[in-house]
Amino acid sequence: MVPPRTIIVTLFLLALLLVLFTLSLSIGAYRLYSPLDILRVVVGGGSDVDLAVIELRLWRSIAAISVGVGLAVSGLVIQRLLGNPMADPYILGISPGAALGYLIAVSLGLGLPLWYLLSFLGGLAAYSIVVVLASLAGLTSLALIVVGVSLSYVFSSASIILLYLLGPQAGFALSWIFGSVAYVPRSSSLTLALVVLAVLTVVVAYRGALTALLLGDETAKALGVRVELLRLALTATIAFTVSVITAAAGPVGFIGLTAPWIARVAYGADFSKLLLPTIVIGATLGLGSDVVVRAVGGGRELPLTAITALLGAPVLLYLSIRGRDVGRL
Amino acid sequence: MVGYGDQALNAYRLMVAGLAVVVLVMIVGFTLLYSALSSLRGEVSSISRSLEDQARLVGELQRQISAQAETLRGLEELRARVESVERALGGVASARDLERLAEELGRVSAQLRILEGSVGAVNESLRSSLRDLLGRVEALTERVNVLAEQMLFPVTVVDGVGDKVVILRKPSRIVSLAPSVTETLYYIGALEALVAVDPWSDFPQSVRERRERGELATVDYWSPSAEAIAALKPDLVIGVASVPSHRALKSLLSQYGIPVLLLPDFKLSDVVDSLLIAGRATGRIVEAYEAVYKVELAIKYASLLASKAELKPRIAAVVWVKPLFVVGGGTWEHDMLELVGYNVYGDLSLWPQVSPESMLERAPEVIVMTSSYGMVGVEDLVNTLLETLGDAAYKIPALRDGRIYVLTGDYENAFVRPSPRTIIAIYVLLAALHPHLFDLSPAEIPRALSPETLDIIRILERIAPDPVVEVVRKGLKG
Numbered sequence: 001m002v003p004p005r006t007i008i009v010t011l012f013l014l015a016l017l018l019v020l021f022t023l024s025l026s027i028g029a030y031r032l033y034s035p036l037d038i039l040r041v042v043v044g045g046g047s048d049v050d051l052a053v054i055e056l057r058l059w060r061s062i063a064a065i066s067v068g069v070g071l072a073v074s075g076l077v078i079q080r081l082l083g084n085p086m087a088d089p090y091i092l093g094i095s096p097g098a099a100l101g102y103l104i105a106v107s108l109g110l111g112l113p114l115w116y117l118l119s120f121l122g123g124l125a126a127y128s129i130v131v132v133l134a135s136l137a138g139l140t141s142l143a144l145i146v147v148g149v150s151l152s153y154v155f156s157s158a159s160i161i162l163l164y165l166l167g168p169q170a171g172f173a174l175s176w177i178f179g180s181v182a183y184v185p186r187s188s189s190l191t192l193a194l195v196v197l198a199v200l201t202v203v204v205a206y207r208g209a210l211t212a213l214l215l216g217d218e219t220a221k222a223l224g225v226r227v228e229l230l231r232l233a234l235t236a237t238i239a240f241t242v243s244v245i246t247a248a249a250g251p252v253g254f255i256g257l258t259a260p261w262i263a264r265v266a267y268g269a270d271f272s273k274l275l276l277p278t279i280v281i282g283a284t285l286g287l288g289s290d291v292v293v294r295a296v297g298g299g300r301e302l303p304l305t306a307i308t309a310l311l312g313a314p315v316l317l318y319l320s321i322r323g324r325d326v327g328r329l
Numbered sequence: 330m331v332g333y334g335d336q337a338l339n340a341y342r343l344m345v346a347g348l349a350v351v352v353l354v355m356i357v358g359f360t361l362l363y364s365a366l367s368s369l370r371g372e373v374s375s376i377s378r379s380l381e382d383q384a385r386l387v388g389e390l391q392r393q394i395s396a397q398a399e400t401l402r403g404l405e406e407l408r409a410r411v412e413s414v415e416r417a418l419g420g421v422a423s424a425r426d427l428e429r430l431a432e433e434l435g436r437v438s439a440q441l442r443i444l445e446g447s448v449g450a451v452n453e454s455l456r457s458s459l460r461d462l463l464g465r466v467e468a469l470t471e472r473v474n475v476l477a478e479q480m481l482f483p484v485t486v487v488d489g490v491g492d493k494v495v496i497l498r499k500p501s502r503i504v505s506l507a508p509s510v511t512e513t514l515y516y517i518g519a520l521e522a523l524v525a526v527d528p529w530s531d532f533p534q535s536v537r538e539r540r541e542r543g544e545l546a547t548v549d550y551w552s553p554s555a556e557a558i559a560a561l562k563p564d565l566v567i568g569v570a571s572v573p574s575h576r577a578l579k580s581l582l583s584q585y586g587i588p589v590l591l592l593p594d595f596k597l598s599d600v601v602d603s604l605l606i607a608g609r610a611t612g613r614i615v616e617a618y619e620a621v622y623k624v625e626l627a628i629k630y631a632s633l634l635a636s637k638a639e640l641k642p643r644i645a646a647v648v649w650v651k652p653l654f655v656v657g658g659g660t661w662e663h664d665m666l667e668l669v670g671y672n673v674y675g676d677l678s679l680w681p682q683v684s685p686e687s688m689l690e691r692a693p694e695v696i697v698m699t700s701s702y703g704m705v706g707v708e709d710l711v712n713t714l715l716e717t718l719g720d721a722a723y724k725i726p727a728l729r730d731g732r733i734y735v736l737t738g739d740y741e742n743a744f745v746r747p748s749p750r751t752i753i754a755i756y757v758l759l760a761a762l763h764p765h766l767f768d769l770s771p772a773e774i775p776r777a778l779s780p781e782t783l784d785i786i787r788i789l790e791r792i793a794p795d796p797v798v799e800v801v802r803k804g805l806k807g
Contacts, residue, residue: 028684028686029683029684029686029687029689029690030686030687030689030690031690050721052718052719052720052721052724053686053689053721055719055721056686056717056718056719056721057686059717059719060717106704109702109703109704110704111704111705111709112650112651112704112705112709112712112713115651164549164551164552167528167529167550167551168529168550168745169649169701169702170551171680172648172649172652172654172680173649175652175654175682176651176652180652182652182653182684182685182686182717183651183652183653183684183685183713183717184717185713185716185717186716186717186719187716188716294684297684299674299676299677299681299683299687300677300681300682300683301652301653301681301682301683301684301687302682303682
């Protein structure tokens with residue numbers, strides 16, 4: 001029996017997502033359209049709305065939702081895999097690795113397409129190094145965390161050195177590191193959406209094993225879960241997803257950490273019950289942050305990470321303090 | 330009655346024959362007359378043509394004579410001014426007097442050099458008296474600078490952030506922390522005293538060569554090390570107001586007794602102020618005033634040219650393609666854009682990050698972009714806009730009309746560095762946006778603008794006054 005509170009929260013979240021989606025089509029630098037005009041376009045009525053502009057906002061919204069969902073689900077899986085509530089998908093070194101790849105491309109003076117290829121490869125390479133080093137220590141969750149965090153700092157240091165070598169251009173290059181979906185090409189939005197759908201399928205397929213992990217490695221092994229293999233396969237899937245997201249939109253912070261948490265505080269710790277809320281909350285955080293970015297910039301384009309924490313943290317704090325039951329994973 | 334009839338017929342025939350003869354005679358006569366007349370007319374017209382030629386020659390001569398007279402008058406006036414400077418030099422009592430004298434001398438020197446260019450090789454006596462005057466000005470400059478060394482120092486200079494910087498002696502070991510500083514020093518002839526530059530100082534050629542030979546040390550641009558600078562034992566460090574670490578150096582290096590001077594770098598007029606501040610600090614005030622005179626003349630001439638254009642195009646200047654960064658208000662680049670057109674992002678300050686969608690709203694007619702040292706080209710920007718905006722991208726007039734220009738090489742440096750070389754970028758933009766002002770056809774303007782693709786010196790030589798060409802040439806052939 002689903003408690004009525006859960007139903008209300010779910011309905012509220014879905015309604016919020018719908019409102020945000022309408023807003024995301026009506027708000028933008030070109031012109032503000034009234035949400036009613038947008039609805040009229042959707043039902044097929046004629047209006048003076050420029051469809052080409054709505055289309056470009058739609059693609060941007062798809063990117064924002066994909067980034068939000070992808071990071072949220074990755075965060076949920078990572079927290080579960082590592083048994084650590086403070087883990088986020090970037091703990092595997094992907095974000096600093098991608099930033100380093102990007103900065104290498106920029107400082108070598110390589111052309112624009114290579115910036116994105118190198119940031120993607122940088123993320124994957126960082127993850128590979130982390131996993132190889134962690135497997136020397138038995139691929140336990142602690143090993144992954146320690147190696148991931150240490151190497152993240154190493155990659156960040158290298159990035160800072162490169163930034164200084166960039167001279168007067170450094171400020172422009174640096175802004176990429178705060179993430180944005182304003183510059184995601186349409187084809188990449190599509191790729192993002194497909195990759196996120198694929199990873200969802202994988203996670204749904206493994207939901208049983210992931211729930212078993214909650215009982216600890218030994219118990220899970222006793223239940224027939226091949227823990228090391230699971231860890232390797234799922235971290236690789238997550239690394240690929242997050243690398244794609246980071247290459248397209250830059251490292252977007254906080255969603256991967258917050259969305260699973262909010263879901264857990266609101267819905268409890270059962271993995272299979274958590275997956276859907278995490279997806280919805282991730283989409284809401286991603287799209288909501290981008291709507292705020294579009295609304296408050298005043299002609300400027302703010303980075304996404306500037307807003308995600310600002311939106312996510314208060315919700316998380318409120319729920320934690322009110323619920324008082326955050327302690328259990 | 331037949332006989333009578335025959336007679337009548339004969340008389341008729343005679344009349345017809347007579348008439349025919351008369352007509353024939355008239356035709357022949359007319360033809361003769363006409364040919365005579367037309368040959369006459371040809372003669373007349375050739376005479377009048379030669380008369381016109383002569384008149385034109387006379388006019389030309391008169392113009393030359395009056396120009397020479399004007400030159401002569403100008404020369405006499407300048408001679409009087411040189412003499413008054415010579416007289417006044419004896420009675421200089423204060424640093425303020427000296428600076429006023431230096432300003433006058435700088436102007437006279439610049440004007441003499443302008444005259445020198447316009448006289449040409451024709452009038453030998455004029456040239457020799459010009460050379461004589463120039464020699465006297467050079468000697469005077471030398472004396473003023475020697476006096477400045479004695480009188481000006483210790484000098485207190487108000488720098489670009491409003492601080493009073495005290496410099497005890499004429500600096501002989503200068504550290505430059507930015508390319509715009511190095512270039513400013515080049516325009517006042519103070520490069521000799523350099524002991525270190527930042528890694529991006531690549532102009533003029535001599536600086537690059539001295540660095541390669543190891544005669545010039547290199548200090549960082551973003552985070553110059555106070556210790557490394559102190560080890561060079563400089564007597565003056567010059568940075569720019571916009572870089573935070575250059576400000577931080579002030580208090581750090583004052584512990585070593587090394588003055589740090591920050592040149593202003595926010596507006597186009599700061600280029601001129603920087604010349605004067607650097608001139609005062611290095612004791613080269615005459616040279617500074619001479620450079621200021623020429624730079625101001627070049628800016629004024631550019632505004633004059635721009636005012637002849639009927640339309641001021643709406644411009645967006647892209648300085649980084651992904652994420653998109655553009656030139657906003659409160660920058661020297663903005664002032665340059667406003668000089669040749671209208672900056673559509675002028676209401677945002679400094680270099681704002683903007684969305685591709687904002688390009689639809691701002692609707693620039695021309696996009697000027699920098700290549701980030703050859704990293705990106707026009708097609709990268711177009712692709713970025715098309716990939717994110719789709720068909721809506723063609724709402725941007727600049728994209729629809731293909732009016733996107735990319736500045737590379739020295740033209741990019743001239744655009745992004747606030748030194749007197751910005752003059753080059755102003756004229757390149759003017760030529761690209763208003764080719765008709767330079768008797769160019771739009772087809773002659775390439776998309777990638779660099780000294781290799783668009784010879785701005787040759788274009789300016791055709792129409793611009795010599796001092797303008799000279800400032801531009803000095804900024805390209807260092």
